[in-house]
Structure formats: C-alpha cells, structure tokens
Amino acid sequence: MNGLRVALAVARKDLRSEWRTRELIPALAQFIVLALVIANFGFQIDSRSAPMIAPGVLWLALVFAGLVAFGRAFAAEREQASLEAMMLTPASPAAIFTGKAIAAAALLIVCEAVMLPALTLFFGTPLNAQVVVAVLLATVGMTVLGCLFAAMAARVRARELLLPLLTLPLWIPFIIAGGQAVQAAMGLQANWDEGIGLLIDFDILFVVLTSLAARFVLDD
Amino acid sequence: MSARRALGRLGRSTVRLTSAPGTNFQKAAVGAVALMLLAGVAIFVYAPTDYLQGVVQKIFYLHVSSAIAAYGCFAVVLLGGIRYLWVESLTADRLARAGALVGVIFTTVTLVMGMLWAKPIWGTYWTWDARLTSTLVLWIIYAGYLMVRRLAEPGRQAARFAAVVGIFGFIDVPIVQFSVTWWRTVHPGPVIVNDALPPQMLGTFVFTMLCTLVLAGVMVAIRYRIEALQDAAELATEPARVLSARGDTEPEAIR
Numbered sequence: 001m002n003g004l005r006v007a008l009a010v011a012r013k014d015l016r017s018e019w020r021t022r023e024l025i026p027a028l029a030q031f032i033v034l035a036l037v038i039a040n041f042g043f044q045i046d047s048r049s050a051p052m053i054a055p056g057v058l059w060l061a062l063v064f065a066g067l068v069a070f071g072r073a074f075a076a077e078r079e080q081a082s083l084e085a086m087m088l089t090p091a092s093p094a095a096i097f098t099g100k101a102i103a104a105a106a107l108l109i110v111c112e113a114v115m116l117p118a119l120t121l122f123f124g125t126p127l128n129a130q131v132v133v134a135v136l137l138a139t140v141g142m143t144v145l146g147c148l149f150a151a152m153a154a155r156v157r158a159r160e161l162l163l164p165l166l167t168l169p170l171w172i173p174f175i176i177a178g179g180q181a182v183q184a185a186m187g188l189q190a191n192w193d194e195g196i197g198l199l200i201d202f203d204i205l206f207v208v209l210t211s212l213a214a215r216f217v218l219d220d
Numbered sequence: 221m222s223a224r225r226a227l228g229r230l231g232r233s234t235v236r237l238t239s240a241p242g243t244n245f246q247k248a249a250v251g252a253v254a255l256m257l258l259a260g261v262a263i264f265v266y267a268p269t270d271y272l273q274g275v276v277q278k279i280f281y282l283h284v285s286s287a288i289a290a291y292g293c294f295a296v297v298l299l300g301g302i303r304y305l306w307v308e309s310l311t312a313d314r315l316a317r318a319g320a321l322v323g324v325i326f327t328t329v330t331l332v333m334g335m336l337w338a339k340p341i342w343g344t345y346w347t348w349d350a351r352l353t354s355t356l357v358l359w360i361i362y363a364g365y366l367m368v369r370r371l372a373e374p375g376r377q378a379a380r381f382a383a384v385v386g387i388f389g390f391i392d393v394p395i396v397q398f399s400v401t402w403w404r405t406v407h408p409g410p411v412i413v414n415d416a417l418p419p420q421m422l423g424t425f426v427f428t429m430l431c432t433l434v435l436a437g438v439m440v441a442i443r444y445r446i447e448a449l450q451d452a453a454e455l456a457t458e459p460a461r462v463l464s465a466r467g468d469t470e471p472e473a474i475r
Contacts, residue, residue, distance in 0.1 A: 152381045156372040169360040176399045
C-alpha cells in the first residue's frame with residue numbers, strides 16, 4: 001500500500017510541524033472556550049435551558065474552529081510553496097490529500113477533546129459515548145469536504161472569504177444529522193440511531209467523492 | 221492587440237447583440253417574453269381560481285415552473301462541469317457558467333414567490349421545511365459557485381474549481397432535502413404527479429412550465445454568448461500566457 005504510506009508520511013509531516021510550532025491547537029482551544037463564553041452571554045442559560053442550547057453551541061463552535069483549522073492546513077503549504085514541491089514527487093494527489101486530511105482531522109479531534117469537556121463544565125450537559133461518536137463521525141465528513149475546499153481556497157484571491165462560503169453549505173447535511181444525534185444524546189426529543197445512520201452514509205459518500213475530486217483541485 | 225481595441229471590439233459586439241433589430245438572440249428574447257406574457261394570460265384568465273386559497277394560489281404556476289427551470293440550469297452546470305473535467309472543453313465550461321447564473325436567478329424567483337405564497341397560507345414567510353431548506357442551500361451553493369468564478373484566476377483554475385463546486389453542490393441538495401424530510405416537513409407533496417389538479421389548472425401549469433423552460437434556455441444561450449465574448453476580450457487584452465504541457469486549446473476554441 002504505497003498510497004497509504006505516502007498519506008501517513010504527509011500526515012506525520014503536518015503533525016510534526018504543528019508539534020514544533022504549537023500554534024494552531026492552543027489558538028483553536030482558546031477560540032472554542034471563547035465561543036462558549038460568548039454563548040453564555042448571548043443566551044439566557046440556566047440549568048433548564050442549557051441542554052436545549054448546548055447542542056447548537058457545540059456545532060457552531062466546531063464549525064468555525066474547523067474553518068480556521070482547514071484554512072491553516074493549506075495556508076502553511078502555500079506560504080512556503082511546498083505543495084508544489086510535493087506535487088512534483090511521484091506520490092499520487094489523492095494520497096497527499098488523504099495525508100493532509102488525516103492531519104487536519106487529528107487537529108480537529110484535539111479541539112473536540114477540549115470542547116466537549118468544556119461544554120460539560122460550563123453548560124452541565126452530559127458527556128457520554130453517544131455524543132463523542134456523533135461528533136467524531138461528523139468530523140470525518142467535515143474534514144474531507146473542508147480540506148477539499150481549503151485546498152481550493154488556498155490558491156485563489158480572498159481565500160478567507162471563499163472558504164466559509166463554499167464549506168458551510170456543504171457541511172449542512174452533517175450538521176442536520178449530527179445535530180439530531182447530539183440532541184438525542186443530550187436527552188432531547190430526537191432519534192440517535194437515525195442520526196448516526198445518516199452520518200455514516202454521508203461519510204462514505206463524501207469520502208468517495210472527495211477522493212475522486214482531489215486530483216482536480218491539487219494537480220493544477 | 222491593445223486593450224482599447226479589444227474593448228472597442230467587445231463593445232461593438234455587445235451593441236450588435238442588443239440593438240441590431242435582426243439578431244437571432246433578439247428574436248429569441250422577444251419570443252420568450254411573448255410566451256411568458258401568454259402564460260400570464262393563461263394563469264389569470266384561463267385557469268380557474270382556487271376554491272380554498274383564492275387568487276394567491278396562482279403563484280403556484282410560476283413558482284413550481286421556475287423551480288424546475290432552476291433545476292434544469294443546475295443540471296447544465298453539473299453536466300458542463302463533468303464534461304470540463306473530462307475533456308477540458310471550454311464550451312462546456314461556458315455553458316456551466318451561463319447555467320449557474322440563470323439558475324441562481326430562477327432560484328431567487330422560486331424562493332421569493334414561495335415566501336409570498338407561504339405568508340397568507342402558512343401564516344409565515346419562512347419555515348425550516350425540507351423543500352425550503354434545500355432550496356435555500358441550493359441558492360447559497362450556486363451563489364458560492366459564482367463567487368469562485370470571480371475570485372479564482374480566470375481560465376483553467378477557475379473552470380476546474382467551479383466544476384468541482386458545481387458537482388458537489390448538485391449532490392448536496394437532494395441530501396439536504398432527504399435528511400430534513402426525515403424529520404420534519406410541511407411543504408405539500410407533488411400535487412402534479414398525484415393527479416390532484418383539475419385539467420384546466422394542469423394545462424395552465426404545463427404551458428407555464430414550458431414557457432419558463434424556453435425563457436431559461438434563451439437566457440442561458442444569451443449568457444453563453446456574453447461569456448464567449450468576455451473570454452475573447454480577455455484573451456485579446458492579456459499578455460500571452462505560457463500554455464500548459466497538456467496544450468490548452470483556448471485560442472482555437474474561442475473562434
């Protein structure tokens with residue numbers, strides 16, 4: 001499996017560079033905590049309303065943290081023109097893209113590891129396996145789509161404008177299904193099984209589609 | 221060729237498109253408008269007024285027709301995008317560009333008319349129903365498509381990126397529709413297929429739909445012409461670019 005080796009090598013490179021600079025994760029963690037603080041002032045939160053509001057706050061914080069994370073994943077490559085260098089190697093664009101996506105997903109999961117306990121701490125919502133599974137499944141699909149469009153946006157003018165514009169509408173299916181699952185997991189009237197089933201379907205669909213499309217976005 | 225000369229040439233061709241009496245584009249445009257007026261006559265004179273909803277129900281004809289026209293336009297964007305990625309055909313890309321713009325216009329018409337209809341019947345302009353949500357997402361995605369075309373470097377990059385957005389957007393919309401239907405919906409189901417319309421209403425609807433499709437087709441054709449002229453002008457003003465190893469065939473294809 002040469003492609004897999006390449007993907008893991010690219011992911012390792014990205015994660016090592018993040019480990020050495022330690023820029024993105026602390027910034028994102030702060031961003032998420034700030035989002036929770038802002039939600040606390042924006043909504044009227046007490047023990048009764050918290051479970052109703054917390055799932056929405058979770059997805060809003062996650063979506064915007066994701067946008068920042070995916071934007072950075074390719075911005076660093078662009079600043080040093082290293083993506084072109086990688087494309088010159090015999091590695092397939094799909095493998096390079098997979099590597100970038102794995103690294104971005106890992107960073108986003110670290111953010112989630114900050115966000116979910118913080119949500120429990122500040123909002124008093126339950127933190128159980130069901131919530132974690134739903135968020136992780138949504139992360140898969142959001143990552144492949146986010147990376148695809150981040151790779152695109154990194155090459156155009158006004159990329160910070162374009163990335164949310166392209167990514168957010170295409171993430172909506174994950175928010176719909178994930179929102180349903182998280183609401184159920186936090187004890188609201190919703191169906192966890194259906195939400196999870198749809199999330200898995202969407203993950204498979206978009207992983208396949210993105211791996212087909214990656215070539216056209218990277219190889220230019 | 222200097223920029224001024226190219227612009228002058230573009231200007232002349234635009235003038236030719238809009239003011240010369242005999243162009244095929246103009247004839248087609250006049251024909252499409254005439255058809256739409258006829259459809260208006262059919263809607264307000266021929267079709268019976270709905271017993272329950274009254275005159276508001278007449279929004280139905282244009283509302284559904286423009287939704288179908290919009291889907292047709294986005295299908296053009298999808299097919300054009302796939303064709304472009306497959307063989308890098310500039311024609312396909314220009315068609316996709318034209319389809320996206322016209323499709324966004326028809327989606328806007330659908331949304332606005334739908335809201336005007338919803339206010340008296342449902343009591344609210346907006347509700348997060350499956351059909352409404354997915355149409356709104358459709359509008360947002362193709363507005364994003366038009367933004368990509370603006371922001372990406374014109375030529376191969378913009379065409380490729382836009383093609384990917386067009387394909388993903390087209391797939392996303394039924395998914396949103398499906399996943400919201402799973403949980404909540406108030407929008408009426410397909411009354412046309414279910415044989416729920418009296419024959420005069422059905423006839424009016426089919427006629428309006430055909431007229432709207434003709435209008436959309438004419439708009440796409442005119443937009444296609446504008447895109448072709450813009451491409452030609454851009455090529456004439458830009459300094460010669462290094463063509464890719466695959467051999468971009470832009471200069472020939474423009475003719």
